Amino acid sequence: MNLEETIYKRQSCRTYNQTPLDEQTITDIKTFISNAKVLNENIDWSYDIVTKEKVKSLLRWDAPHYLLLFSEEKENYKENIGFIFQQLDLYLQSKDIGSCWLGMVSPNSSYEYKNSQHKFIITISFGKSSTQTHRKIEEFNRKSLEKIMDTSDEKLKPAQYAPSATNSQPWYFTHNSDGSYNVYREKLGFIKRRMIGKWNPIDIGIALAHMYITNKDTFKFYIKENPKDLKDYSYMGSFEL
Ligand SMILES: Cc1cc2nc3c(=O)[nH]c(=O)nc-3n(C[C@H](O)[C@H](O)[C@H](O)COP(=O)(O)O)c2cc1C
Incomplete structure (x- = not known):
């Protein structure tokens, strides 16, 4: 399954087989991360793969691996982390490896930070799942296209299926007269x-990653100086497909 197909099949995994993934798989994951597209080249970020002994978790389940994500705190650093690592979420699930973004899991006091300039942002659990990692498209619980954009547009469907914190789906898209789009956050x-x-x-970056994966050769993201204001929404950027 390729990454585009995975958008319509993936689901967060919360039941893991605790056996660690083999070394080659971990190496492949690191290679994928180093080749992922970034949203903002100006921002330095890093990651670490650890076991449950190094994390503080409020959840009732464990995973064999936790990916801790760190970044410099500047510009759109959270969107950047969401954008880069949603590509990984799709990659993992395309290989039948379960994954879940985790706001509720962070490094514990035994974790040694490797870069004092980078702030901890969020965690992703991953590993072989003890249940099904994929689902049917009709099993997704998402807002309708009409609710997340000014005029309904099937081209933006990949963003509709993006995961978000508590499934809040905080994105809103508008069309510009030159064919580009603005993305706003509720x-x-x-x-x-x-x-x-x-x-x-982070959710906004995740939705943009789905737009990038489905328009790899043409996707272009930028931030306008004087974007149109929308009541009840914050402007996050613009993109071309
Ligand atoms: C930024 C972010 C933080 C999240 N934090 C948690 C979490 O702490 N615990 C959890 O069980 N799921 C967490 N999730 C997973 C969401 O609940 C899940 O993506 C959403 O309900 C949609 O379901 P799906 O991923 O299966 O499509 C998080 C997702 C995102 C994007």
Whole structure:
């Protein structure tokens, strides 16, 4: 299965076989990460693959591997992390390896930071799943296209299927007269902002990764100086397909 097909089959995995993946598979994962496309070349980021002994988790389940993601805190660093590592989420699931973005898991006190300039952003669990890693398209629980854009456009379907923190799907797309698109993030009320606000910029990067994977040769992302304001949304960027 290729990465584009995986968009419509993937699902978060929360039941893992605890046997670690073999060394070759881990090497392939690292190679994939080093070749992934970035959203913003200006931002330095890093990652580490650790076992459960190095993480603090509020979850009732464990995974054999945890990918800890770090970044410099500048510009659109959270979108950048979401963009890069959603490509990996698709890669893993295309190889029948389960994965799940985890806002609730972070390095514990025994973890030694390797780069003091990089802040911890988020974790992804991964490993062989003890249950099914894929699902049918009708099993996805997502907002309709009409709810996430100004005019319904099948071209943006890959973004509709993107995963997000608590499945909040905070993205909103508008069409520009030159054929490009703007992407906005839903502004949250006080309570939701405290719960998931810090992850929603990552969600936007994740949705953009789906747009990149399905338009690899033409996808171009940029931030406009004077974007159109939308009530209840924050402008996150523009892209061409
Ligand atoms: C930024 C982010 C943070 C997430 N944090 C958690 C988490 O802490 N625990 C969890 O079980 N799932 C977490 N998820 C997974 C989402 O709940 C899941 O992606 C969403 O419900 C959609 O389901 P799907 O991934 O199966 O399509 C997170 C997802 C994202 C994108």
